[in-house]
Structure formats: C-alpha cells, structure tokens
Amino acid sequence: MTEQAIIDIRQVSKRYKVSNEALLVLDSLNLSVQPGEFLSIVGASGCGKSTLLRLLTGLDADYDGEIKIRGERVVGTSLDRGIVFQEHRLFPWLTVKQNVGLGLQNSTWSQEKKQKAVDDHIALVGLTGFEGAFPHQLSGGMAQRAAIARGLVNQPSILLLDEPFGALDALTRSRLQQELQRIWQAEKITMILVTHDVDEAVYLGDRVVVLQPRPGRIRRIVDVDVAHPRDRADPALKALTEEVRGEIVNVSPN
Amino acid sequence: MSELLTVEARGSSAREPAVEAGGSSAREPGVDKPAVLETRTWWQRSLATRRGLVVPGLVLVAWIVATHYGLVNKHLVAKPEKVVTRAIEELRNGGLLLNLFASIKRDLIGFVIGAVAGVLFGGLLGVSRRSERLFGPTFHAAKQVAMFAWIPLMSVWLGTGEVAKVVFIAVAAFYPIVVNTQEGIESVAREHIEVARAFRYTRWQIVRKVVFPSALPSIFAGVQTGLIYAWLGTIGAEYLLSPDLGIGNLMIEGRESLQMDKVLLGVTVVGLVGASINLLASRLEQYVLRWRVTAFEARQ
Numbered sequence: 001m002t003e004q005a006i007i008d009i010r011q012v013s014k015r016y017k018v019s020n021e022a023l024l025v026l027d028s029l030n031l032s033v034q035p036g037e038f039l040s041i042v043g044a045s046g047c048g049k050s051t052l053l054r055l056l057t058g059l060d061a062d063y064d065g066e067i068k069i070r071g072e073r074v075v076g077t078s079l080d081r082g083i084v085f086q087e088h089r090l091f092p093w094l095t096v097k098q099n100v101g102l103g104l105q106n107s108t109w110s111q112e113k114k115q116k117a118v119d120d121h122i123a124l125v126g127l128t129g130f131e132g133a134f135p136h137q138l139s140g141g142m143a144q145r146a147a148i149a150r151g152l153v154n155q156p157s158i159l160l161l162d163e164p165f166g167a168l169d170a171l172t173r174s175r176l177q178q179e180l181q182r183i184w185q186a187e188k189i190t191m192i193l194v195t196h197d198v199d200e201a202v203y204l205g206d207r208v209v210v211l212q213p214r215p216g217r218i219r220r221i222v223d224v225d226v227a228h229p230r231d232r233a234d235p236a237l238k239a240l241t242e243e244v245r246g247e248i249v250n251v252s253p254n
Numbered sequence: 255m256s257e258l259l260t261v262e263a264r265g266s267s268a269r270e271p272a273v274e275a276g277g278s279s280a281r282e283p284g285v286d287k288p289a290v291l292e293t294r295t296w297w298q299r300s301l302a303t304r305r306g307l308v309v310p311g312l313v314l315v316a317w318i319v320a321t322h323y324g325l326v327n328k329h330l331v332a333k334p335e336k337v338v339t340r341a342i343e344e345l346r347n348g349g350l351l352l353n354l355f356a357s358i359k360r361d362l363i364g365f366v367i368g369a370v371a372g373v374l375f376g377g378l379l380g381v382s383r384r385s386e387r388l389f390g391p392t393f394h395a396a397k398q399v400a401m402f403a404w405i406p407l408m409s410v411w412l413g414t415g416e417v418a419k420v421v422f423i424a425v426a427a428f429y430p431i432v433v434n435t436q437e438g439i440e441s442v443a444r445e446h447i448e449v450a451r452a453f454r455y456t457r458w459q460i461v462r463k464v465v466f467p468s469a470l471p472s473i474f475a476g477v478q479t480g481l482i483y484a485w486l487g488t489i490g491a492e493y494l495l496s497p498d499l500g501i502g503n504l505m506i507e508g509r510e511s512l513q514m515d516k517v518l519l520g521v522t523v524v525g526l527v528g529a530s531i532n533l534l535a536s537r538l539e540q541y542v543l544r545w546r547v548t549a550f551e552a553r554q
Contacts, residue, residue, distance in 0.1 A: 059448055077452045089445050093467045093545045103453050105463070134545045154453075 005032035006158065006190050007056070012065035014051055025051050027215035028065070033192065035157070038184055040205030041194045044248060048216030049194045053162045056192065057083050069158070079107065082151035086163040088143035090135040096146050097122065097131035103153040121149040124183060141172035148180070152187065161193045165200065174232075177203060181229055198248065202241040203230060210247045220247050332515035337522065340515040349504070354523060356499035357488055360416070364423025365484040369477060372428045376435025376476070380469070381461065386436075397429050401487065405494050414496035419488075422495075426487030427480035434476025438469030471546065474539045481535050485528050501527075 014026040025048040033039050041049050054060045055067060058077040067074045069081070082103070090099045100122055104114045122128055125145040135143055144164060151159055161180075165173040177200055184191050184204075195201050201208045205224055212219040222244055226236050314334065320326045321333040332340075344350035379386045379393070404425060412418035442465045450460045492502025501520055508516025 057452060059451060077454055079454060081452075083452050085445070085449075087445065089449050091446060091449075091464070091467070093470070093543075095545075102449070102463075105459065106454050136546070 004034065006035040006037075006070055007031075007033040007192075008066075008068040008071075009052075010066045010068070012052075012055065012063055012067060014048065014055065014060075014063045024215040026055075026063070027217050029216070029218060031209065031218065033190060035190055036188055038191045038193070038204055038206045040201035040208045041192065041211060042196065042198055042201035042208055042244065042248065043211030043216070044213055045196060047211040047213035049196075049211055050162055051216070052211075053083075053160050053192065053194045056158075057081060057160055078156075079103070079154045080156045080158065082154060082156040082159045084144075084147050084151045084159065084161045084164045086166045088135070088140075088147040090143055090146055090150070092135050095132050095134055096127060096138070099135070099146055100149045100153050103150055107154060117153050117155070121153045122146075124152070124186070125149045125179070139172075140168050141176060144168065144176060145179075148183070152183070155187075156189065158190045158192070159187075161191065163195055164193070166195070166197070173197075173200070178229075180204065185228055198245045199232075199241055202237060202244055203232060208240075208244055210244060212248075222247075329512060330514060332513075332518055336515040337518045340513075340519050341522075344504075344516075344519065350519075350523070353499055353501050353504045354527070357492065357501045358527065360419055360492075360500065361423060361484055361488040364420045364487065365427045365481060367420070368424035368427030368484065369431050369480055371424070372431030372476070372480065373435050373473060375428075376432040376473075377439060379432070380436040380439025381465070393432065397433070401426050401429075401483070402490060402494070405491075409495060416498065419491040419495055419498075422491045423484050423487040427484040430479035430483060431473070431476040434472045434479070435469060438472025438476075439465055441472065442468040471543055474535075474543060478532070478535045478539065481531050482528065485524075485531055489524055 009029055009031040012026060012029045013024065015022040015024050017023070029052065041052065043049050051060075055063055056074070058074050058081070061074075061076070069078075090096075091102065094102070097118060101114065101118045104117065107114065109117070122131060125148050127142065127145055127149065130138070130142065135146075138146065148164070151161075164180075165176050168176065180191075181204055191204075193201065193204060202222075202224055208222045208224060210219045210222065211217065222240060224237070224240055226234060226240075230237060317331075317334055321328065321331055341350065375389075375393075379390055404422065408418050408422055412421055446464050446468065447460060450464045455463065488500070489502045492498070492500040493506065497503050497506055501523055504523075505517050505520035508514065508520060
C-alpha cells in the first residue's frame with residue numbers, strides 16, 4: 001500500500017521554540033495518502049493540524065522525520081501542490097482574473113494555455129462574470145471560491161486546504177463544501193482538508209484522521225465508505241460523524 | 255469605474271442564483287457598492303465643492319470691506335482689485351508666466367530627483383534589515399533637522415544659485431517619501447508573501463509583484479507630502495537664496511518696493527499652484543489605487 005502512496009509521512013515531529021523551551025507540536029506522525037484520495041484531518045485547536053499542512057506545502061522545512069511525495073523528499077514549495085488558506089489571501093490590488101493567474105507566473109505553459117486555464121478554473125468555481133472584480137467587491141464565499149480557483153489553476157496533483165471555510169457563515173459553508181466535492185470529483189486529484197468541523201471532515205473525506213492535541217498525535221483513522229456525491233442526511237454518514245465527534249470530545253482536556 | 259459597473263450589471267443578471275445568492279447571508283455586499291457611488295449626482299457633488307468655497311468667499315468679502323473702509327493701513331494691505339489689475343499687467347508683460355514657469359520647473363526637477371532617491375533609499379531600508387541598521391539611525395536623526403535649517407549649510411557648500419535651490423527642493427521631497435516607502439514595505443502582509451512562496455516566486459518576483467504593490471498606497475501618501483514640501487521648498491529657496499526668476503522673486507521685488515499688490519499676487523499664485531499640485535496628485539492616486547476600498551465605500 002505504501003508503494004503506491006502519493007504522500008508518505010514517516011515519523012514526523014515538529015517543535016516550536018516558545019521562550020527558550022521547545023514545545024512539541026507534532027509527535028512522530030505516520031500517514032500515507034493514496035492518489036485521488038480525499039483525506040480529512042480533524043482535531044481540536046492546538047493539535048498541530050495546520051502545522052502539518054504547512055510542512056506538506058513546503059512553507060516550513062524545519063522538522064524531524066520525513067515527508068515524501070511520490071517517493072521524493074519535500075524540499076520547498078512546489079507547483080504540483082496547490083494550497084487554499086483559511087483567509088482567502090487574494091491580492092487586493094489585482095482583479096479576480098489576475099489573482100487566479102498568479103499561480104501561473106512561473107509556469108512553462110504557453111500563453112494560450114495559461115489563459116484557458118484561468119478561464120476554465122474561474123468557471124469551475126462559478127465565478128464567470130466576476131473576472132474584473134476586485135477582492136473588496138466580493139462576498140466572503142466568492143473570495144474563497146477565487147482562492148480555490150487560484151489553488152487549482154496549475155492543475156496540481158495535490159490540493160491542500162487549511163480550514164478553507166472556517167471564516168464563512170454556515171449556509172455559504174455547506175454550499176461550498178458541496179461545490180468542493182463536485183470539484184474534487186471533476187479534477188480527480190488528491191485533496192487534504194484540515195478542519196475543526198467534524199461534519200465537514202466526514203461529509204467530504206474518504207478517510208478522516210483524528211488528531212489529538214498536546215502533542216499532536218494520530219488518535220484514530222476512520223474510513224468513510226460512502227459513495228460520492230454524498231447526501232448529508234445519509235444515516236451511515238451521520239453515525240460516522242457522531243463516532244468521530246466522540247473521539248475528539250473524549251480526548252479534550254478542557 | 256466602467257469595469258465596476260460591468261461587474262454590478264452582471265451580478266444582477268440571471269447568473270446570480272448559481273453564485274450562492276441564497277446561500278450567503280451577505281448578498282454579495284461589495285458588488286452593490288459601485289452603484290451606490292453612482293447615485294451621487296453631479297448636483298450633490300458640486301454642492302460639496304461649493305461648501306469649500308464658503309471660507310475663501312468670506313475672506314474675500316472681509317478683505318474688500320477692510321480695504322475700502324480704511325480699516326487697515328493701505329500701504330500694508332492692497333485692495334483686491336489692485337491685485338487683479340497687477341495680475342493682468344504681469345500677465346501682459348509676461349513677467350508672471352516667466353516667473354511661474356521658472357518656479358514650477360525648479361520644483362519639478364527637485365521633486366523628481368528627491369522622489370526617485372527617496373523611493374530607492376526607502377525601498378532599501380524596507381527590504382534590507384542590514385541597511386536599516388546601518389543607515390536608519392542616521393537618517394532618522396537627520397530627519398529631525400528642520401528643513402530650512404539646511405539652507406545656511408547648503409549655501410556654503412553649493413553656493414546660492416540654481417544647484418543649491420534644486421538640491422534643497424530635492425531634500426525637502428526626499429524625507430517624507432523615504433519614511434512612507436519604508437513603512438509601506440514593512441507593512442506587507444506575511445500571508446501574501448506565503449502565497450507567492452507557494453507559487454515558487456523568486457525573491458525579485460516577490461519584491462516586484464507583492465511587496466511593491468502592497469507598499470504603493472503608502473508610497474503615494476509620501477509622494478503627496480513630498481510634492482507639498484517640494485513646493486514649499488521652492489518658494490523658500492527662491493526667497494532665501496540668491497534672487498533669480500521665480501514666484502519667490504516676484505514677492506521679494508514687491509516687498510522691497512513696498513508694492514503690496516505684487517506680494518499678495520505672489521501669495522495667491524503660490525497658494526493656487528500648491529492646491530493644483532495637490533489636486534492632481536490625489537486624482538492620480540485615485541486612479542492608480544482604484545482597487546482600494548475608499549473611505550466612502552467603507553462607510554456604506
């Protein structure tokens with residue numbers, strides 16, 4: 001199974017220096033992700049889930065252990081791994097179209113191919129007609145759609161999502177979760193979603209990794225054997241959601 | 255603006271339901287704003303402008319009353335109509351335009367030198383921690399020296415001619431532009447730099463595509479202050495260094511021959527030029543920084 005894994009995390013630990021004391025945030029994590037899989041990572045705040053995603057992105061190289069993507073150690077960031085942050089992080093001085101195009105700055109594609117990729121991804125997230133809008137003219141949900149398009153525009157084989165809907169209102173959030181499921185099915189790529197929302201983790205994930213905090217360790221991995229596209233009212237999904245919620249609540253010291 | 259309107263128009267078309275129209279509690283709030291801006295009619299805008307004319311109007315009335323009823327010494331304050339006839343006369347004999355162009359030319363040359371140097375130096379202080387440590391303390395100490403306190407020193411080093419004047423104007427523009435450029439660069443969001451890093455931008459690409467645009471509003475604020483300082487410096491330099499063509503010189507002539515109408519003409523022209531420079535700069539800023547949420551929109 002590990003041979004065909006696209007992401008292989010081996011004995012990964014991460015320490016932060018807090019006032020001269022090393023604080024262990026991730027403790028000897030082991031995890032493999034299959035190509036095309038949707039993996040959710042869920043846990044209470046402080047469990048190191050966002051830290052893990054930063055390591056996977058390549059924004060932080062200071063850790064112990066090994067992270068391999070298709071058998072090669074992660075060194076720095078890569079255009080093969082897209083990222084969507086909790087805040088949309090669109091550049092306010094650029095239009096939606098220019099923001100989505102940011103990811104193609106260092107791509108070797110032809111001009112026409114870049115142009116087409118930008119248009120296609122704006123359409124994919126349902127923002128056609130808003131290409132010329134500046135970020136301050138968009139609602140939170142629309143801005144996050146643009147951020148997803150920006151993360152996908154390079155056609156990376158992995159998309160990393162760091163609590164992408166955490167700052168949105170409940171209705172917009174469930175709508176975008178549904179959209180993300182559709183996009184994942186359409187693009188057939190590997191997605192890793194970090195979230196503290198148990199419903200979201202189970203609704204979207206093929207597997208749900210439950211992290212426990214202080215220090216961050218894998219508590220359990222729950223398989224979600226329900227076919228996509230999923231129905232939120234599905235009893236199997238609901239039962240699994242409660243099971244995962246139980247794992248998190250039981251371990252929380254506060 | 256036309257771009258914004260297109261967005262607004264499309265937003266309310268049939269496409270909208272597809273874009274979480276019902277899903278979001280905020281019904282694309284931002285997209286409505288440009289339309290609100292447009293509802294301010296020409297009449298309302300000109301009314302706002304007219305309010306600004308109330309105080310100058312009152313001053314003019316007070317001036318007319320004071321000079322006509324002998325409330326002030328007529329040798330010290332000329333009548334407004336005398337200033338107008340003086341203006342016409344100076345325009346006819348070409349003196350006013352000659353002096354005005356000389357001043358503006360001097361102002362612009364000094365400003366451009368000071369602004370280019372200011373953006374480069376401020377950029378260096380902002381980007382490189384090492385140069386901030388090396389030059390920062392000296393710069394911030396030197397900045398405390400009042401602008402006109404440099405004049406005695408400069409006149410000794412550079413003489414009192416055109417070079418000294420232009421250098422003085424450049425120095426006047428330099429300081430605010432350095433400070434604002436550095437501040438703008440240092441306030442760039444770490445989050446935006448991370449996005450650029452995720453897309454494998456080189457250091458130079460990050461400076462050009464992220465740091466510089468982020469700093470632009472602040473740089474513009476510095477440029478605007480720099481323009482004002484440069485114009486103040488122009489008149490100051492003309493007044494304090496050796497006489498040559500220039501509005502400052504017009505005023506010196508007027509003072510020496512006790513022609514108060516000439517002095518007041520000079521004051522008026524200086525004020526009008528200063529106000530025009532300011533207006534042009536803020537128009538340019540509005541255009542270049544049109545992506546920003548303006549104070550007006552934010553209040554909606």
